[in-house]
Amino acid sequence: MSTICELTSIIEKDIAETHLTESKRDAVAKELNEKLTAGSIILAQTNPISGDVAGNATKAAKWIKWANMLNVEAIIFPELYLIGYPIGDFIDRFPIIVEENEEWLNALAKITKKVKVIIGYAKRNEEKYGKKFYNAIAVMQNGEITNIIKKSLLPTYAEFNDYRHFEPAQIDSGSRIIDINKKKAGIIICEDGWNDKDFFEKNLYKDDPVETVVKEQQPDYLINCSSSITRAKKEQLKHNMLSFAAQKYRTPIVYVNQVGSNDNISFEGASRVYDSQGKLIAMAKSYEEQFFIANPFNTEQNKIYPLVNGLEKTLTSQKAFTLDHEPDLERTYLTIIQSIRDYFRKTGFKRAVLGLSGGLDSTVCATLLTDALGAENVLGISMPSKITSEESKSDAQRLAHNLGINFCEISIKDMYETTRNKFDNIFSEVEKKWDCRYKESFTNDNIQARSRALILWGIANEFGSTLPIATSDKSELYMGYATINGDMSGGFAPIADVTKTKLFALAKWLNKNRTKKNAIPEEIIAKRPGAELAINPKTQKPLLAEEALMPYEFLDEIIWRVENLQQSITQMMEAKFLYETKENITPEQKMEWLEKFFKRMSTALYKWSIMPPSPIVDARSINKSEYTQPIISSKINYKKTTQEYKIKKIIQS
Amino acid sequence: MSTICELTSIIEKDIAETHLTESKRDAVAKELNEKLTAGSIILAQTNPISGDVAGNATKAAKWIKWANMLNVEAIIFPELYLIGYPIGDFIDRFPIIVEENEEWLNALAKITKKVKVIIGYAKRNEEKYGKKFYNAIAVMQNGEITNIIKKSLLPTYAEFNDYRHFEPAQIDSGSRIIDINKKKAGIIICEDGWNDKDFFEKNLYKDDPVETVVKEQQPDYLINCSSSITRAKKEQLKHNMLSFAAQKYRTPIVYVNQVGSNDNISFEGASRVYDSQGKLIAMAKSYEEQFFIANPFNTEQNKIYPLVNGLEKTLTSQKAFTLDHEPDLERTYLTIIQSIRDYFRKTGFKRAVLGLSGGLDSTVCATLLTDALGAENVLGISMPSKITSEESKSDAQRLAHNLGINFCEISIKDMYETTRNKFDNIFSEVEKKWDCRYKESFTNDNIQARSRALILWGIANEFGSTLPIATSDKSELYMGYATINGDMSGGFAPIADVTKTKLFALAKWLNKNRTKKNAIPEEIIAKRPGAELAINPKTQKPLLAEEALMPYEFLDEIIWRVENLQQSITQMMEAKFLYETKENITPEQKMEWLEKFFKRMSTALYKWSIMPPSPIVDARSINKSEYTQPIISSKINYKKTTQEYKIKKIIQS
Secondary structure: OOOHHHHHHHHHHHHHHHOOOHHHHHHHHHHHHHHOOOOOEEEEEOOOOOOOHHHHHHHHHHHHHHHHOOOOOEEEOOOOOOOOOOOOOHHHHOHHHHHHHHHHHHHHHHOOOOOEEEEEEEEEOOOOEOOOEEEEEEEEEOOEEEEEEEOOOOOOOOOOOHHHHEOOOOOOOOOOEEEEOOEEEEEEEHHHHOOOOOOOOOEOOOOOHHHHHHHHHOOOEEEEEEOOEOOHHHHHHHHHHHHHHHHHHOOOEEEEEOEEEEOOEEEEEOOEEEOOOOOEEEEOOEOOOEEEEEOOOOOOOOOEOOOOOOOOOOOHHHOOOOOOOHHHHHHHHHHHHHHHHHHHHHHOOOEEEEEOOOOHHHHHHHHHHHHHHOHHHEEEEEOOOOOOOHHHHHHHHHHHHHHOOEEEEOOOHHHHHHHHHHHHHHHHHHHHHOOOEOOOOOHHHHHHHHHHHHHHHHHHHHEOOEEEEOOOOHHHHHOOOOOOOOOOOOOEOOOOOOOHHHHHHHHHHHHHHOOOOOOOOHHHHHOOOOOOOOEEOOOOEEOOHHHHOOOHHHHHHHHHHHHHHOOOHHHHHHOOOHHHHHOOOOHHHHHHHHHHHHHHHHHHHHHHHOOOOOOOOOOOOOOOOOOOOOHHHHHOOOOOOOHHHHHHHHHHO | OOOHHHHHHHHHHHHHHHOOOHHHHHHHHHHHHHHOOOOOEEEEEOOOOOOOHHHHHHHHHHHHHHHHOOOOOEEEOOOOOOOOOOOOOHHHHOHHHHHHHHHHHHHHHHOOOOOEEEEEEEEEOOOOEOOOEEEEEEEEEOOEEEEEEEOOOOOOOOOOOHHHHEOOOOOOOOOOEEEEOOEEEEEEEHHHHOOOOOOOOOEOOOOOHHHHHHHHHOOOEEEEEEOOEOOHHHHHHHHHHHHHHHHHHOOOEEEEEOEEEEOOEEEEEOOEEEOOOOOEEEEOOEOOOEEEEEOOOOOOOOOEOOOOOOOOOOOHHHOOOOOOOHHHHHHHHHHHHHHHHHHHHHHOOOEEEEEOOOOHHHHHHHHHHHHHHOHHHEEEEEOOOOOOOHHHHHHHHHHHHHHOOEEEEOOOHHHHHHHHHHHHHHHHHHHHHOOOEOOOOOHHHHHHHHHHHHHHHHHHHHEOOEEEEOOOOHHHHHOOOOOOOOOOOOOEOOOOOOOHHHHHHHHHHHHHHOOOOOOOOHHHHHOOOOOOOOEOOOOOOEOOHHHHOOOHHHHHHHHHHHHHHOOOHHHHHHOOOHHHHHOOOOHHHHHHHHHHHHHHHHHHHHHHHOOOOOOOOOOOOOOOOOOOOOHHHHHOOOOOOOHHHHHHHHHHO
8 A cells, every 4th residue: 555645756757757557557546546535636846947848748748647547626837837937038039939838738728637737828918018928827627728817916036037028917807716626716826926915014016916816706715826936035934924825814725836947046846735724734845846636625635745954944043144054054955956957957968077176165066966967977177286285186086086976187287387388478578568467466376277177178078968067156256256267167056156154064064964974075174265276475375265355254244244134334344243253353354354345246247247057045146147237337336425425525526 | 609519518528537627617608608599408418337326426416517507497317327227136235326326316406506407316115015216317406306207117128127126106106297497398217208009009018108298297398318228220210209209299309318338238329309390300429428408499509410320220121131231330330339448448447358360250359449449458369270371360460450459479389289188188088987978079179269268368367457358249159159268258249249241241341431441451351251270171171160050141141030030940941031042042951051050049048148248239139138048948949840749749648
């Protein structure tokens, strides 16, 4: 006797790979049907590919066919499932894709039977005015499309750009109600469910579609089809909000979320059901596709999969900066793993090659790649220069050995010297023409970083389906402490949204939580980071990153304050940093670091604009899918000057 | 006796650099006032820097002070002038900038006298719901802010992302009327003026703020404060629309536009006035800041500066693909020049260094840079490899000589050989681990391109305020025919939105229209493009680009059809290409090229995402400020498969 979960996982495997015989399918269906209570529904927690309409529809067809064999009332897919989410501007440039998604929708309708199919797609707008498309949900049954519901509230912030492509539906643009098993279900599309005036202090929109549908159409329960991004902060908010709405309206809520990553953007699944008292009564897995069966009115068969750590983090715990990253590490890990895996799979890449410096960034990247792609698909290359220490070389080698990845060591000394000799000639030539040669420059540092990238890209050119990896981390990207065409160059950047202090914590977490314990040599975690590109003239040792920048604990708190509190320099001067509770620093020192941060950030904007794809992990980021700032905005005054000063200046000018 | 234009150009110089004495200022003002008719207004055609509130406000103060000395009724600045446009997401992350822009607004109000000041800024939203800010216009007089008008229609397409940051004002959210010289002026903000139901066949918005203000508040004339992007197609549309509205409502229209470039986005100025019969009665210069005085009710003193070629191009002339690029070349040239100049000035760079291959792309880039930055600030480097022909070397040298730019020649042979030798060792190592080495690869080609970029970035690291230039063109970027960390790498990419056939035309145009004629050697224009990175085994000569891709004439027409007609492969198969009217090609050949295009484009999406800033020139582009497409959307089916096929496939699956 198998459980419902065991049986649905057979179904998931059948769809993905196994392909059971007809008789075996019937047997699974029969066994499952014996266990299902009346009124069960399927939450189709799926991972679509943006633009791959045929692929998404073919997968949906398989899920629907399984649904047709079961004693369930409905199968519910996420928002915009057929065309994929996010869609990007291709929806306007290639209208054929929208035609395709409507034709596939009609084709899918033909295979529907008595089980209702509720599925997201892009619908053409036939009105005389407005954007060309609607973000819509189709309801299909017995070979026909029976209802169409359109989204009203269009999120256009962070990763979302709904209003670029969709016309908002009028709040009262028709019924949102469908009949499922003699009960009235109100269909809500993602953001339409996020504007409760009693729950939020400030609302983004004037109207509340949930309030409207409940008041005017009296549903017995609500179904929310979503493509909701993963965030530490967001889960607690989402839970509270959905639970609040269920209680307020005394109606169960079924929430179906997309899973998977598309480019920089990740969805965590965790689809769920609340009862009419706001109690969570069913929850699907996080970060996995799932054929999840639940019953909103009968809890006995329901299962609640635990949320991963990090999704359960409370909002309040994030109101101050902390070095205790532990609670968010499992979510961070799973988001990055899913993102690497989906990016490679969806673009057709298989293998990754990266430089192993023996430092923290490349170490964590190699470990994450190993878990996402398999050790045999990862190649780590140690590329020592004159400055590289013996410890770095042996640390890199040990790491590769522990991870079981492919490894080789290649000195870049000759490449460096050839280039350096050439530069000596060129620079003396150029100096004759331009009187602006720096007394001190990063030229030598960068030759090393760029020679290494040249090797990685060469391997990617020579071997099939291989991508080089950019190892830059978030703290250093904020400071522009990354080399163009060097360590920040690659086909993918796994840790570009992970700060340095969090990376240290993640490295320890990996050592503790991976099947193979302690793969990362303790020495790598213990040593202070440095790019090993230059010698510090004071110490005569390789320059440490914190010497070139500032203490990472302080730097990461500035980043946190910028992203989460939107603080100015003045506000930060007034605030007490965690670092200040441990170390005595003068106001002058603090101001120096703050000014350095904002100055370096201004000149780093260009670097952000050319970063490879990378998973967004934090609440806010500098990922260009989530945050854009004109490069020429480098003259922003991040301090606040006084009114008097301004008027005086204007009058005197 | 000077003309009004001569006097206002003295004012422009005084503000920018000369700094006249008080008595000289008075004399200029006096002479100007004698010429001005009653009811004159100033169209402040200004070039703000996004985020540089203090800089923009200080400039405004100077303009306002001059206005105060003149017998004019009002001075009108463009939309969002104080904070700069486009703003980007920094408006949300750094609310201090909005505070600053409001404080500077108050400071500016204090210096106003009887001349009304009409100026764009970002206003905080104090309502209980909605986005944090409004896109607003303040009207100030006699030391006070007298009116605030907010924008209702928020363009969120192409370069525009207004709805990301602004709350749309209700259409009836208060008066848009102000009194100027006893006449009622209705204030319109950019897109609010672009929704006439009688003019457009299909409207983007339901409401028309112009109709509302005219019907409900009976203005004597309309003032439109804009930040309207430059496009060949758009000018004719804009002219027709403004003229149509002036006639329809029997009211003059004053249109004040921003000028200058911010990152990828360019504004052309050409501010203007129409009379109540829809006749153009005044027009400012294109691509220049201007203190432009006009009178909407008295034409005698008004001046109409001619539009540059390309802005006057009619819509109808663009309904078919053409190789006659001539009509658009002056606009193309000025857009790129302004864009280079503003990017360098606004970010603080002065000098440019680029590789001169003797080919068309680098040649046109060098010429444009020379005109934008001055010959002394441009360094062209010839970097021959084994494959480089003697002709290419001498062409590059001749070009540099003709342009008068700095020049040197440096062989990359030793860099190539050192890297190549290293690769031989590495690849045989890697081959032991990974059984996926290509039989043929682009590895050698790319070593050359990347070694050259290494040199350019080295020079940028070693010399102050120097940017390396990426020379990729639009046709080749569509095909992904550009090397990552090679020719597509740089701090700025001048011709990334110029197709190859247009580049040929531009090169000829430059030879004819620059002060120094024929700077570009005829040989460079005459030869067929090739990257000189590899040898064609068939011809034993360097591989030509058209051999690797397809004829540029055909390629550029595909691009044109994708961007302007949004056609699918099937539609293109049915259409007759210009190339087909000259050459016999089989349907198989045509399909092969079309499929090649879409296949290569799918894998080029990543390259587009990491392109440096570059001016948007064409009606549509692949510039990431204007167009985004998820990289994982490479599985899009650009053909249209039949309904029958799909259903069959679904049923059989």
